[in-house]
Amino acid sequence: MPVTSAKHSIATPVTLSQRVVIAVGASLLGLCLVYFAGFSHIEAVHNAAHDTRHSAAFPCH
Amino acid sequence: MITRIARTAGFSGLLAALLLTLLQSFWVAPLILEAETYESAAPAAEHHAHGAEGAAAHEHSDEAWSPEDGWQRILSTTGGNLVVAVGFALILAALYSLREPKRAATGALWGLAGFAVFCLAPTLGLPPELPGTAAADLGQRQAWWIGTASATALGLALLVFARHWLVKALGAVLLVLPHVIGAPQPEVHQSLAPEALEAQFKIASWLTNAAFWVALGLLSAWLFRRSSQA
Numbered sequence: 001m002p003v004t005s006a007k008h009s010i011a012t013p014v015t016l017s018q019r020v021v022i023a024v025g026a027s028l029l030g031l032c033l034v035y036f037a038g039f040s041h042i043e044a045v046h047n048a049a050h051d052t053r054h055s056a057a058f059p060c061h
Numbered sequence: 062m063i064t065r066i067a068r069t070a071g072f073s074g075l076l077a078a079l080l081l082t083l084l085q086s087f088w089v090a091p092l093i094l095e096a097e098t099y100e101s102a103a104p105a106a107e108h109h110a111h112g113a114e115g116a117a118a119h120e121h122s123d124e125a126w127s128p129e130d131g132w133q134r135i136l137s138t139t140g141g142n143l144v145v146a147v148g149f150a151l152i153l154a155a156l157y158s159l160r161e162p163k164r165a166a167t168g169a170l171w172g173l174a175g176f177a178v179f180c181l182a183p184t185l186g187l188p189p190e191l192p193g194t195a196a197a198d199l200g201q202r203q204a205w206w207i208g209t210a211s212a213t214a215l216g217l218a219l220l221v222f223a224r225h226w227l228v229k230a231l232g233a234v235l236l237v238l239p240h241v242i243g244a245p246q247p248e249v250h251q252s253l254a255p256e257a258l259e260a261q262f263k264i265a266s267w268l269t270n271a272a273f274w275v276a277l278g279l280l281s282a283w284l285f286r287r288s289s290q291a
Contacts, residue, residue, distance in 0.1 A: 037141045
């Protein structure tokens with residue numbers, strides 16, 4: 001792992017803190033997407049993603 | 062880095078969502094449709110089953126847009142799958158950017174972890190349910206679901222990556238804790254659909270989700286590694 005990250009930092013100069021910020025941001029965006037499709041209380045969204053919710057075992061009704 | 066995460070999440074999410082839709086259309090959706098025939102046959106019971114607060118949220122369902130059965134419903138389910146799959150793939154790709162998988166096969170392990178966090182652990186308390194199943198208040202169940210997924214994610218991470226045994230033990234406690242607290246349960250367990258259908262749905266849901274997660278893990282790890290060489 002240290003070897004690959006060292007090589008990587010030469011190719012693209014991204015510091016560890018920048019990588020963490022990007023990773024946290026991407027995860028939060030992902031969670032927002034999942035929340036929107038799977039947990040949102042908006043009725044039209046619920047109806048559209050209804051089968052997705054049941055199939056993924058999200059609490060639905 | 063951002064492009065790499067976005068590209069990985071977009072493509073692997075798309076492919077895994079298509080696989081999920083395919084599995085759903087042949088296996089899960091027919092069971093949901095069958096359960097809905099019981100639900101529409103007993104509208105009064107359905108109202109009761111949703112409980113006071115659940116029914117309040119559902120009173121508007123006649124006004125809100127809803128896809129018609131057939132291609133509209135399949136299309137909107139595909140859309141829902143796509144959003145969820147890209148969301149999960151973004152989380153996986155973000156984790157890879159911090160801890161790059163050495164082989165594409167490592168992605169299958171990440172996928173299994175995702176399955177454990179987002180499907181297995183929550184369904185231990187709140188089993189996959191067909192339309193028309195009695196359940197506790199939606200808000201409480203969603204809160205328990207989110208709490209369980211978070212605790213399982215953190216618990217697994219500590220258990221796998223921590224060095225000190227005490228921290229590992231803390232991870233194990235986090236895994237068990239939500240189930241000791243217990244999921245919110247309805248006052249009366251009842252379901253409009255027959256039990257055999259319910260059991261079949263649980264198995265169908267678990268297996269399709271497991272297949273989806275393993276596929277998503279493998280695809281995302283493969284694409285993530287591939288885009289570093291490009």
